[in-house]
Amino acid sequence: MIDPDYCRTMxxxxxxxxxxxxxxxxxxxxxxxxxxxxxxxxxxxxxxNHVLWGDCLWMSRFDGGAAPSVPGxxxxxxxxxxxxxxxxxxxxxxxxxxxxDSLDRESLAQDLTWWSGMSGQExxxxxxxxxTHFFNHQTHHRGQAHAMLTATGSKAPVSDLVFxxxxxxx
Numbered sequence: 001m002i003d004p005d006y007c008r009t010m011x012x013x014x015x016x017x018x019x020x021x022x023x024x025x026x027x028x029x030x031x032x033x034x035x036x037x038x039x040x041x042x043x044x045x046x047x048x049n050h051v052l053w054g055d056c057l058w059m060s061r062f063d064g065g066a067a068p069s070v071p072g073x074x075x076x077x078x079x080x081x082x083x084x085x086x087x088x089x090x091x092x093x094x095x096x097x098x099x100x101d102s103l104d105r106e107s108l109a110q111d112l113t114w115w116s117g118m119s120g121q122e123x124x125x126x127x128x129x130x131x132t133h134f135f136n137h138q139t140h141h142r143g144q145a146h147a148m149l150t151a152t153g154s155k156a157p158v159s160d161l162v163f164x165x166x167x168x169x170x
Contacts, residue, residue, distance in 0.1 A: 001108075001126070001128040001129065001132065002108060002128045002131060002132055003105060003108065004100070004103040004104055004105060004108065007100040007103050007108075007131060008097075008100045008101060008103075010100070010135040011093075011096045011097045011099075011100035011101075012097070012164070013135075013161055013164055014093060014096060014135065014138055015093040015096070015097060016164050016165065017138075017142055017157065017159065018089050018090075018093055019093075020157035020158065021048065021089075021142070021145070021157060022086050022089070022090075023157075024149060024154060024155075024156065024157055025044075025045075025048075025082045025085070025086070026082070026086075027154070028044075028082075028149070028152065028154060030081065030082055032044075032152050033045040033082050034046075037148045037151060039144055039147075039148055040144065041075075041076040041141075041144075042076065043148070044145050044148045044149055044152075045079075045081075045082060045085060046076035046077070047076070047141055047144050047145045047148065048085060048089075048141075048142075048145055049075065049076050049077060049078040049079055049085065050075045050076050050078070050141055051137070051138055051141045051142060051145075052078050052079065052085065052088055052089055052092060053068045053070065053072070053075035053076075053078045054075065054134075054137050054138075054141075055092050055096065055134070055138065056068040056078075056092060057072075058130070058133075058134045058137075059092070059095055059096060059099065061112060061114045061130070062099055062112075062127075062130075062131070062134075063095070063098075063099045065095065071117075072117060072118065107127065108127055108128045108131065109126075109127075109128070110126075110127050111124050111125065111126055111127065112124065112125060112126070112127045112130050139159075142159065143159070146159060
């Protein structure tokens, strides 16, 4: 289904996307980032918080590290400000990159078993499927935040994978 190179590419894409969001959020008044825009999670910040929360949850399953500090029903409250989000997001992106760099084909071929709070039961699925969902979840909700950002009249981040710089930091 997927291989370690896909995971490393998507981890780099995720970090690139979030670094762009940092720039745009810093240019936006905090109240605009928090304004309820009628989206599923309400605001730009709340939506980006949900992505951060989901990343933390899945990473706890993937790498055995820390899980989110708030329940899923409050995923949109993962951080309290844009500055807090930027710091937590940067830490999470480093965690994702470190994990992706450690993957091999054998680990991706295994099943992942976890307790699902949403379904109230133990789940077991191929790790490769879970990883694909993980990266897809990020892209889906960043797309929602992108629409909200453009509704503020702001230019929005470039989100096309094919336009990702070839080198980190480029």
